[in-house]
Amino acid sequence: MADLNVKIGSLTLKNPVMTASGTFGYGLEFADFIDLSRLGAIIVKGTTLHHREGNPYPRMAETPSGMLNAVGLQNKGVEYFIQKIYPEIKNIDTNMIVNVSGSTIDDYVATSAKIAALEKIPAIELNISCPNVKEGGMAFGTSCKSAGNVVKAVRQVYPGTLIVKLSPNVTDIAEIARAVEAEGADSVSLINTLLGMAIDAERRKPILSTVTGGLSGACVKPIALRMVWQVAKAVKVPIIGLGGIMNATDAVEFLLAGATAVQIGTANFIDPQITIKVIDGINGYLKRHGYNSVQEIIGLV
């Protein structure tokens, strides 16, 4: 076994494979399929200050080698998370990370502060890039100033490892990455979904209730890989790469492009055991090429 350990802020991951927010529930949904403790980290559902019903159905459309979703951050709010969900997941033996979303800076701050109090949640991922809710999310992630402002505010109340999740729907993602790094982010994760749309030609209607939604899956990999490569040259903090990772080779590509860890999202829907296969596959790759540690391949390209 090669050394698969990686560090993200003050977190040590037993391997670079995490699950992407919104695609893995709270982890428990996959407990029948895999040993959750083998994962590097689990990033749970997007959590907001208050309960959110999310967008109306339909929320999903299949696209060539991918899918659009318009879930819209449905969740029962941070208090419910703390009372009801945290007790259920806190003993899963991996890094449990909460993905935090909000509509205002105060929302982000309040939610992050509450999560900061949870002993078994060592990190948060600040979602400033959700394209599926009007008043917030993505808007923060599309300008350096607003992205920087959210991070600055949250940094003041959140002492744990602070990961900031970037939006790909921007002209220059490296610039945004630099802005959030400057305000104290410990790591950046990218990419969130690309804003897309699907139309039902027969019914002459958009397929999603919200018209547009977030594109994910294999189809976005070339774009995600390019962005990770660009950001890797722009910042010093570790990068978590994601977007279209469907197998171990894809994951290795992200590591080569400069990511210290990866997240797997949509691929979990197609193969609920994919995370374990990717971990084993990265190990196999390292062995085959004579590397002793995953560190050796990070950023080789």
Added chain:
Amino acid sequence: MADLNVKIGSLTLKNPVMTASGTFGYGLEFADFIDLSRLGAIIVKGTTLHHREGNPYPRMAETPSGMLNAVGLQNKGVEYFIQKIYPEIKNIDTNMIVNVSGSTIDDYVATSAKIAALEKIPAIELNISCPNVKEGGMAFGTSCKSAGNVVKAVRQVYPGTLIVKLSPNVTDIAEIARAVEAEGADSVSLINTLLGMAIDAERRKPILSTVTGGLSGACVKPIALRMVWQVAKAVKVPIIGLGGIMNATDAVEFLLAGATAVQIGTANFIDPQITIKVIDGINGYLKRHGYNSVQEIIGLV
């Protein structure tokens, strides 16, 4: 036969189906496969003021439901086009449109002025969105100011129909569309390719000689469709929609989203007769749904 005529600036197209620049050569390459005169328009290769060798090989990588290219505007320059190619193509009985690229505003202006003198070229498509050349192309298309400046300068020397091709690698494409409309563009076409990257994990190297390249094909359709829909709400000039159109249903989706015409690019590689199938398919769709004219479905979504 439903009425398939559409107008773009002062151009009348016998149907809304054009071919996308860089994917259809000068049209002649497809003469064995289809009757070129059936097309609404042919947009020929990107043409620059001076001869360009393009980027080194390898220039292409296959991706999930798509491909990356890094051709880099290889062409023999506008003079060669006028002397050698124009005489060969000027009698093709459709709208022959030249895609004009440049590294400086002066380049764009000089090239456009020369094309303006060609009687059988009724329109140009200004490519301010090529992601594959360093000093220009895309840089113009990623800010309202520079996009507006190019269009303003070209508008002064080019009296024909002026189409401006927009880059999808931006935060807000509608804003750019408005800027070029304000400077006198007769139409906008979108999208050019999305900046992407591919890595050969086994060799630990980028696949393309230029590292990054332009993503096209089915995978980009959801993004292209969303952008067309956004731009349709932002401008009054007719929109030409493209990006991942692989069949007639895809083309209809773009029309429904607000495009007056469509372009077919990568799909020509997979089926050299696809353009004709799309024309026939649009006609079939209109019939089936009881429309007499393609105009009736433009922008229905």
Added chain:
Amino acid sequence: MKKYILDLKVTENLRLHTNYVLLKFTTVDGSSLPPMAPGQFAEVRVDGSPTTFLRRPISINYIDMDNNELWLLIQLVGDGTKKLSTVSPGQTVNMVLPLGNTFTIPEDKASQLILIGGGVGTAPMLYLGYELKQQGYNPIFLLGARSATDILQLKEFKTLGDVFITTEDGTLGEKGYVTQHSVLIENKFDKIYTCGPKPMMMAIAKYAKTHNIDCEVSLENNMACGVGACLCCVEKTTEGHICVCKEGPIFNINKLLWQI
């Protein structure tokens, strides 16, 4: 119920009619199939269909205990189901199963239960009927379809109880819609179970509400994960948006907010 990811081996592929196939599967190694309940479904991976990215949810049609076989009844609608319909005996198909909840059954074995299936929506009704019969109920079946050729698995249904039929064109049974069938109108039922096209289920739900009959429907919302992880498949209910794949697909109509 524990969920599994299994490669199951095709034992039979029966084309029931132009647009329907019945696929039978068993385990590769001869081990027993995992326990599954009526109303549950499988997320089936479709190999070799370039346009099919996600798995396809398909109801458990029947479990043949004697032969250790799982049956799936599939209507060919798009590329995914068309590709799936071409598998041949010996090939394996990857499935995640069993997913979702099951029907609730009244305690009183004398309850008058009617199972109404429309089109391929009859699929889960067969296994439900079998279970009910096993447990000592006397289920009655009402099958509706466009035309006689769309009435599937009639022979199997007949072994489980009385079967009534409506077809829209009158080629079999009574002409019209299931809600107009005399068996429904002339008898008093304690519970209706139904699966089929949404307009049909809504008409039945309305009928059930009006006549104060307990009623459970099986929803077919679009799904991505099938395990409650993505929240794509939600139905708006009295408890807010809940996942059809996990807390459904079987819902009591009282929980739904259908405008009927």
Added chain:
Amino acid sequence: MKKYILDLKVTENLRLHTNYVLLKFTTVDGSSLPPMAPGQFAEVRVDGSPTTFLRRPISINYIDMDNNELWLLIQLVGDGTKKLSTVSPGQTVNMVLPLGNTFTIPEDKASQLILIGGGVGTAPMLYLGYELKQQGYNPIFLLGARSATDILQLKEFKTLGDVFITTEDGTLGEKGYVTQHSVLIENKFDKIYTCGPKPMMMAIAKYAKTHNIDCEVSLENNMACGVGACLCCVEKTTEGHICVCKEGPIFNINKLLWQI
């Protein structure tokens, strides 16, 4: 030469060895195959491989005039060729053909011509050898491969002229590389035609240059369109970047800028 888009019918699928298949095709309607020249290729559409988006370029291996058959010799390297290798007789495969240029043949029928193929690069050599023989030349063949089992279509080559072999492991013919084979060293050739892995072709080009032998190679640059429209497949030559799919795949080494 006029290009066609054709659905051709598989008549035979021969697995030559673990990693190679020989596919034979004829027209669906019994009409004659279009004229094709040695060195040209087909852009083959691969159906049912989700990871294969573009067509795959495959050389014309042979035209069997008597049976109106086109042969393609395919090495299984990735998903596309693997999927293609599973077609069965009766199925059709869509191809754009014939594409590219052909070899140039010296006028003098007494010219000493040697055709050197490495691995699956022997594919276009068979048809070229056939044409040469038809036209009254006496081609000599030199086939190289890793091991005896990678030497393909030996029987067919033997009907066209003398065949010499090298294998890297010495399991057939002389041990070593083609450029080391005695037939090459001991005879004086007027022209070399070659197709195979790039390092092999470069070694041959170097040999040819050193010995002042005219030499044509067949390149296998990655392609998207195959018809000269996309400029993806370019090779840097004395005339700048030119398309391998249209002005190639056959190049005289004098035109190439290989560092040899």
